Amino acid sequence: MDVSYLLDGLNERQRAAVSAGEQDMLVLAGAGSGKTRVLVHRIAWLIQVMNYSPFSVLAVTFTNKAAAEMRGRVEKLLGRDVQRMWIGTFHGLAHRLLRAHYQDAGLPQNFQILDSDDQLRLLKRTIKALNLDEKQWPAKQAGWYINGKKDDGLRPQHIETWDPAEKTFLQIYQAYQEACDRSGLVDFAELLLRAHELLRDNKHVREHYQKRFRHILVDEFQDTNQIQYAWVRLLAGADNHVAIVGDDDQSIYGWRGAQVENLQHFLRDFPRADTIRLEQNYRSTSTILKAANQVIANNSDRLGKDLWTEGTEGEPITLYSAFNEQEEARYIVAQIKQWQDQGGALSDVALLYRNNAQSRVLEESLLYASLPYRIYGGLRFFDRQEVKDAVAYLRLVSNRQDDAAFERVVNTPSRGIGERTLSLVRELARNEQTTMWNAARKMVNESMLSGRARNAVASFLDLIAQLEVECADQPLSKQTDRVLKGSGLLAMYQAEQSDKAETRVENLQELVSATESFMPSGEEDMTPLAEFLAHAALEAGDEQADAYQDAVQLMTLHSAKGLEFPLVFMTGMEEGTFPSQMSSGEPGRLEEERRLCYVGMTRAMEKLVMSYAESRRLYGQENFHRPSRFIAEIPSELITEVRVQTRIEQPAARRSRFHTSASHEAFSETGFQLGQRVLHQSFGEGTVLNYEGTGPQSRIQVNFDDAGSKWLVVAYAKLTPLR
DNA sequence: CGACCGGCAGTTTTT
């Protein structure tokens, strides 16, 4: 068979990685170096050239999107369907293992997945049930504690502590886990931990999979946490081959448990592994790469990598200094319009920021300019309230012991089961170590409730039982339709009088169509409903957005990872914003911010624009910041600086109380403009931010680089204009 | 049981 097409168009290093023999491998893949391509071609190579069955290859990624892309490209390359091949996310594959071996994993067959929102709700109830003060022991922190422990592979019984605060969190962990186990609920971290324990504690299961997966490929390895890497090692056993692909310079998820050190650990644990560096970049201009290389060079303990390109030098990086965030936004919009006038597509433009709050001002300016935009990272389909309600009904119908689902819908729509009744049910459930359903059943049967409450609870239990009968052996979409109508959920939202309710009804209808078009795989003996529920939990779905529209792309620097755009704006390049205030202090966290900067810069293909504002309003407070240190790390010859050139018109003025058209005139007489750089005898250099008054009393606000922001009387200040 | 008010927190995100 002619397999040369698997190597065509690849560079030498890429070929080496794709056509490597039976061995372990670390592929250090720089940004834009064709990482996915190498992974996909390697899989195809293993199958076509080395004659492995598709079923003896396992490829794991972090996001569904990456997994779907990989699967699609492998199929295209092989020219055949690989639906049943094990390509998926860590969570997806762990789930698959647990379904197939639920008994060995100690789970009920119909176990359900708890998403973060469900988890938080359950934690709140657990904390309440333990009679702990919710202010002192926030559910969020408890969740953080529990997930962290699970990521480290630790069960409550493994944890010993003398710290009284931790003791309480440990107690919550214990109680929460018991609640999950009673209800057959598995949270995201639990999926990974259980799957790991399943392999670790069951020799036959472990050996079966070790025998099966001769080649394991891990994408974005720098993002793995402890349990994920442990899971990979367990599967690899002594005989199988592991290829990991990653980039220590793009490790930006340390704060959620990712361990870059796993890269070093891999080299230690797989000492015969070859390291292949992919440094040729196919994305950006050499200017952008040089700048990014220089920035990241300030980090220590790198595995080391220098990106280069055969491409053109391109334009210099533009650095824009605005006097505030509104003006920054206006500049960006003007630049986008110019891009558009020159024939550029809006969807080729990305606006990146460090935190979501920054998007607002940008949005307002885009709106004002009538430029369509799309924000990444909104609520996704299965995260929506009404959809979660409906899914909870489906879950409860398929497993009555599911307390999370029970709690969610027991009084939605309201059917007279109030907090008072529910707390009685919870108390009994707790005392009897059983589920809400069982407790409620018992209370109804044994007349432990007052008449009205008893009737209400009884009719709810009957409703679920009846829905179960009606749904039996029905197609998925029929079941969904039945549940929506039978539960009164649809009617509830239809009756609601708001535009929000309208979208909610639409989303419920959309859910029915989603079940219609859902294609169950029939894997692991799951019913279509069970598969759909898992799908809803593991793949929250795309955000609903008109993706086809030509729109400017707005997103955080984090969500930009893996994407590329011809024109990229990195906004808010200020100390305190980026790097974030929260990450200052610890050198390690600062280096992660720098990697984030590196990720942002390397998203740009043709043109990179960085901007910062002298003053930025955050939480209603005006703050002054110096330009980000990352800017100073870029060689100045790669940068063209732009400052406010024209006087600012209305929208800028509106924000200042002092700012009248009269003072505007008077001010312009002084010869200073907003954003203008000035020199003061004792305060040094600064930027003009604001001004007030007319004539001899007129004052001017200057943000000095070293001395901070000050109001000065123009007549006395002796300011020298710079530039 | 729902509507309103007040307090308070407030990076980054996927599964």
Place this chain on the structure above:
DNA sequence: CTGCCGGTCG
């Protein structure tokens, strides 16, 4: 300055 959550009132 916002948005969310929890508490209280009608």
